[in-house]
Amino acid sequence: MPRPMLKRGARGDAVRDLQEALERHGFSPDGIDGIFGRKTEAAVRRFQTDRGLLVDGIVGPQTWGALCEPEFDPGAWNDGGPIQSNNNCYNYACDIQNGTFAQPGNAGGSPFSTTDCAAVGAGAVADGLTPIDCDEKECSECCHIGALVIWPGTDFHWFRRDRDGNWTHKPGSTPARNTDNSGNIITDPRTADRGPYTVFCGCFCICAAKVSIG
DSSP states (O other): OOOOBOOSSOHHHHHHHHHHHHHHTTOOHHHHHHHHGGGHHHHHHHIIIIIOOBGGGOOSHHHHHHHHSOOOOGGGTOOSSHHHHHOOHHHHHHTOOOSSOOOTTTTTTOOOSSSSHHHHHHHHHHTTOEEEOTTOSOOSSSEEEEEEEEETTTEEEEEEEOTTSOEEBOOTTSOOBSBOTTSOBBSOTTTSOOTTOOEEEEEEEEETTTOOOO
16 A cells, blocks of 8 residues: 655645654654754655655655755855845854854853864854764754864854755855855865865754754
8 A cells, every 4th residue: 555645735734744754653742843843844845845755754864864954045045135144154054044143152152262173163062063973974863964164263164964965055144155165066075175274173963953053
């Protein structure tokens, strides 16, 4: 007997279908919103329009990425106006548009005082990010991966891994892009041309339901 597909009707029906499927796989109703947070409806829309994934097959390594890793969507960031100007690399890596030109540690009460891996990384951890081995294929739960690099003594920068497995970034108030300083698609920020950001600090899991930046 074929397994049911997510409904293509009202968005609320699709969300309920997704919740029921998760419950069948052992997630409690109270935990569902904590896992998906504000991305639940966006995830359902991606299921409906992009993936056509089976409801009963939603839990698995590739599906977490399908649900939770952001897509490279430069149009959502590159408006040439307030969104682009007021959201920086950290906003972009965390996939949070809050217009704060966010600095690691500000929201977590531990702003960095020196521009190095230890201080900026500690600020990110205070905001809710979790260090992870860069060779891990994915984070647990509903998260995606970001990477921190440093221009020694001058600046930090963040990259974000997207659903297609490539990496993208948004340098300061400039447009989001999927290429490095040499114009190449970024398959690994460790080997990309990062210009003056010569120090690679490491990777972090970024979970929408657990992270706050400012």
